[in-house]
Amino acid sequence: MRTAHLAWERHGGEPGLLLLHGFSDSGACWDPVLPALTAHTGAITLDARGHGSSELPDGPTGTAANAADAALVLDALKLPPVVVIGHSMGALAAAALAAARPELVRALVLEDPPGPHHTLAADGMPSWLAELQALDLEARIAKGRADNPGWPDAEYEPWAVSKGEFDSRFYDLPYEPGPSLLQSLAGVACPTLLLYGEVARGGLLSESDAEDCADAAGGDFDALRVTGAGHCVRRDAPNAFTTAIVDFLAE
Numbered sequence: 001m002r003t004a005h006l007a008w009e010r011h012g013g014e015p016g017l018l019l020l021h022g023f024s025d026s027g028a029c030w031d032p033v034l035p036a037l038t039a040h041t042g043a044i045t046l047d048a049r050g051h052g053s054s055e056l057p058d059g060p061t062g063t064a065a066n067a068a069d070a071a072l073v074l075d076a077l078k079l080p081p082v083v084v085i086g087h088s089m090g091a092l093a094a095a096a097l098a099a100a101r102p103e104l105v106r107a108l109v110l111e112d113p114p115g116p117h118h119t120l121a122a123d124g125m126p127s128w129l130a131e132l133q134a135l136d137l138e139a140r141i142a143k144g145r146a147d148n149p150g151w152p153d154a155e156y157e158p159w160a161v162s163k164g165e166f167d168s169r170f171y172d173l174p175y176e177p178g179p180s181l182l183q184s185l186a187g188v189a190c191p192t193l194l195l196y197g198e199v200a201r202g203g204l205l206s207e208s209d210a211e212d213c214a215d216a217a218g219g220d221f222d223a224l225r226v227t228g229a230g231h232c233v234r235r236d237a238p239n240a241f242t243t244a245i246v247d248f249l250a251e
Contacts, residue, residue, distance in 0.1 A: 008045060
């Protein structure tokens with residue numbers, strides 16, 4: 001389905017969840033955990049601009065643009081307030097959305113967002129992504145499997161497909177970082193769950209960063225460091241990820 005330049009998919013019944021993926025992923029990258037997350041409610045998975053099947057409109061990229069895109073879809077669907085789950089880039093957008101449009105968001109789950117003082121700015125296509133785009137799909141899947149042998153088997157194909165879908169023109173547009181994670185959290189009144197991994201395994205948040213987030217949060221805030229996980233908590237520890245969210249939403 002499409003709203004303006006944005007592609008999105010509906011899963012299950014009445015949507016109670018909006019899922020926002022990380023940089024170079026796509027909405028389909030949520031598919032392996034959807035059965036657990038949608039056991040009691042439907043979900044919307046959204047492709048960020050320039051990712052998946054979404055178009056890349058002229059104009060700045062960045063957190064504010066991604067948050068505005070999410071609001072555009074929610075406004076079009078006229079849903080009651082939803083739980084927004086975001087990973088990395090999507091987590092920054094989720095927090096910014098909850099701060100700017102609190103009437104759209106009833107709770108937040110943030111999966112390993114960039115640290116409080118981190119930005120997503122880059123001068124051009126990262127070399128690792130350019131190298132992946134130069135491979136065919138089968139080779140990308142093999143690369144993902146070799147680099148991340150502990151992931152569930154269902155993760156590799158959507159991850160690899162998304163890398164080929166990423167629009168390299170993304171880097172021809174101006175980048176506006178928008179609000180930092182701490183700035184957004186200060187304006188978030190809804191309950192928030194932060195799930196983060198270990199820095200030694202590639203996670204972006206330290207325990208002190210998580211404490212800074214808790215101090216900044218304007219509403220109820222819980223943080224869980226998932227042992228053995230890195231930046232992609234749900235891929236490294238899917239059971240811990242989904243259990244934490246189900247428990248959080250049941251409170």
